[in-house]
Amino acid sequence: MSTPFPSASAAVAEVPRAVPTPKKAAVRAKPVRQPLLRQPLLSQPRVQRVLYPLLVGLVLIALWQGLVTGLELPPYLVPSPLLMLETLISDWAPLGASLWVTIKITVLAFVAATIAGVLISFLFVQSKGIETALFPYAVLLQVTPIVAVAPLIIIWVKDPTASMVICAALVALFPIISNTTLGLRSIEPDLQSYFQLNRATRLQTLVRLRIPSALPYFFGGLRISSGLALIGAVVAEFVAGTGGSGAGLAYQILQAGFQLNIPRMFAALLLISLTGVGMFVLMAWLSRLALGSWHSSEITP
Amino acid sequence: MNIDASPPSTATPAVEVLSAEKTYPNGTQALLPVDLCIEEGEFVTLLGPSGCGKSTLLKMVAGLLEPTDGRLHLWRKPVAQLDESGKKMAFVFQSPTLMPWASVQTNVRLPLDLAGVARAEADARVSEALVLVGLSKFAKALPRALSGGMQMRVSIARGLVTQPDLLLMDEPFGALDEITRHKLDADLLDLWRKKKLTVIFVTHSIHEAVFLSSRVVMMAARPGRVVEEFHIDAPYPRTADFMVSPEFSRYAKQLQDSLLRASADSTEAFA
Numbered sequence: 001m002s003t004p005f006p007s008a009s010a011a012v013a014e015v016p017r018a019v020p021t022p023k024k025a026a027v028r029a030k031p032v033r034q035p036l037l038r039q040p041l042l043s044q045p046r047v048q049r050v051l052y053p054l055l056v057g058l059v060l061i062a063l064w065q066g067l068v069t070g071l072e073l074p075p076y077l078v079p080s081p082l083l084m085l086e087t088l089i090s091d092w093a094p095l096g097a098s099l100w101v102t103i104k105i106t107v108l109a110f111v112a113a114t115i116a117g118v119l120i121s122f123l124f125v126q127s128k129g130i131e132t133a134l135f136p137y138a139v140l141l142q143v144t145p146i147v148a149v150a151p152l153i154i155i156w157v158k159d160p161t162a163s164m165v166i167c168a169a170l171v172a173l174f175p176i177i178s179n180t181t182l183g184l185r186s187i188e189p190d191l192q193s194y195f196q197l198n199r200a201t202r203l204q205t206l207v208r209l210r211i212p213s214a215l216p217y218f219f220g221g222l223r224i225s226s227g228l229a230l231i232g233a234v235v236a237e238f239v240a241g242t243g244g245s246g247a248g249l250a251y252q253i254l255q256a257g258f259q260l261n262i263p264r265m266f267a268a269l270l271l272i273s274l275t276g277v278g279m280f281v282l283m284a285w286l287s288r289l290a291l292g293s294w295h296s297s298e299i300t301p
Numbered sequence: 302m303n304i305d306a307s308p309p310s311t312a313t314p315a316v317e318v319l320s321a322e323k324t325y326p327n328g329t330q331a332l333l334p335v336d337l338c339i340e341e342g343e344f345v346t347l348l349g350p351s352g353c354g355k356s357t358l359l360k361m362v363a364g365l366l367e368p369t370d371g372r373l374h375l376w377r378k379p380v381a382q383l384d385e386s387g388k389k390m391a392f393v394f395q396s397p398t399l400m401p402w403a404s405v406q407t408n409v410r411l412p413l414d415l416a417g418v419a420r421a422e423a424d425a426r427v428s429e430a431l432v433l434v435g436l437s438k439f440a441k442a443l444p445r446a447l448s449g450g451m452q453m454r455v456s457i458a459r460g461l462v463t464q465p466d467l468l469l470m471d472e473p474f475g476a477l478d479e480i481t482r483h484k485l486d487a488d489l490l491d492l493w494r495k496k497k498l499t500v501i502f503v504t505h506s507i508h509e510a511v512f513l514s515s516r517v518v519m520m521a522a523r524p525g526r527v528v529e530e531f532h533i534d535a536p537y538p539r540t541a542d543f544m545v546s547p548e549f550s551r552y553a554k555q556l557q558d559s560l561l562r563a564s565a566d567s568t569e570a571f572a
Contacts, residue, residue: 190396190398191398191400193365193394194394194398194411196365197363197364197365197390197392198412198415198416208400208415212402215402293443294402294443295401295402
């Protein structure tokens with residue numbers, strides 16, 4: 001049987017852009033690790049990506065330690081990095097418990113904001129009318145400072161954890177709404193026409209076209225919101241000022257401030273920063289997992 | 302308008318354009334009323350400069366655009382009721398319009414998935430379509446791993462997988478290099494003959510039009526309209542030899558002159 005599009009001649013006429021077999025094409029998405037012998041360790045981008053920031057960090061910490069020791073700064077003004085580390089270990093019991101509380105509030109708020117944000121975006125793209133009617137209120141939510149609203153929420157909602165989760169979720173909500181809505185609308189027009197020509201239902205278009213097209217935007221929103229959820233959680237904790245077993249890291253900072261226990265304050269700050277970095281790295285990893293093979297933002301050259 | 306005086310035929314009309322016209326709300330006349338009858342098994346090319354309304358006409362045939370006035374019939378039914386006649390239509394866009402996140406296989410299976418065809422049957426038909434366009438080895442690859450020409454083949458496979466009776470192509474090879482384009486043109490002709498398709502093909506290339514078509518509909522711009530029709534009576538199969546024959550040059554010259562006349566009219570109408 002003669003095929004109108006013979007593959008042999010096709011291979012001659014058109015050289016594939018990447019590699020000839022699908023198996024290899026899949027490998028290409030995850031770049032092959034350079035053999036160690038061919039390149040000196042320091043010139044590998046992979047190593048550089050970790051090493052360079054690490055070096056800067058080490059230099060800064062050494063400088064800090066040197067300055068504190070050299071100028072004989074008292075620990076109640078600026079503790080040395082070593083003292084901070086010591087405090088972190090010796091005070092781990094209260095700090096660790098607070099870290100857990102803050103992480104719990106941040107993650108709950110982030111998950112709630114993600115679910116609510118995605119649902120609201122789905123609502124927005126159903127019709128331009130709905131979006132026009134409701135979008136100003138999403139903006140209103142975004143521009144009202146959470147510190148100003150938090151006391152009200154804390155009065156209204158009895159359970160302190162729930163009230164703090166609501167505050168943090170409100171802060172994290174907007175980027176997810178706006179990014180996901182933008183994403184759900186960013187469909188290639190011809191592809192949309194194609195779906196229309198094939199009489200695709202609204203649900204089919206949503207699942208097979210809108211959602212995949214929105215993923216890069218959605219993950220961009222997640223990265224911003226993960227940081228905002230943490231900020232919201234810390235702000236809510238400050239306003240709520242909950243002590244006891246429900247005390248978060250913000251409460252530890254407040255307390256340490258009252259007691260002029262600056263090393264512990266620094267230790268709590270360090271934990272907050274690390275939590276934020278952790279959230280960001282997690283989101284970057286998720287994004288790479290979902291988009292790595294096809295979206296240009298995640299494809300390593 | 303120069304209506305071609307071909308003898309009345311007994312063949313079934315696949316596409317009938319009955320005084321269809323398109324005017325945009327701002328008053329721009331994209332297309333003056335067009336009358337066109339395309340019979341089953343014809344390969345008709347809409348040829349003209351940018352802005353002549355050839356894509357508009359094609360999209361009206363597909364049902365993507367509504368005519369401001371007039372009607373369009375497919376197999377004697379309004380475009381929206383094509384399903385009732387048991388016929389199928391496929392549309393191939395200027396760009397491959399593939400889903401970048403989905404493999405070649407999933408992309409080609411899309412129309413079947415949307416129509417709710419069972420997975421096993423759908424997969425079998427996808428394999429068949431991929432054999433037809435010579436991309437069986439690339440079923441699992443993502444579109445970005447393929448060249449422009451190969452992506453276009455995937456797009457064509459996606460069009461063929463529903464086993465259409467009518468294939469509408471909107472400058473499908475316009476963005477490809479000339480060598481790849483010739484190759485795909487030749488492959489398309491084979492496919493058209495083998496599958497007994499009816500094809501409406503939009504292009505702005507005179508050579509492509511002469512090589513492919515059994516009939517060329519010449520269009521002009523400002524306002525968009527049909528000016529002339531030409532029958533290309535050269536026998537199929539057409540090979541590369543046809544492209545260097547005096548006959549080919551004669552047809553190309555005819556089209557060229559017609560295009561120039563049409564452009565001259567446009568300038569006058571515009572001035």
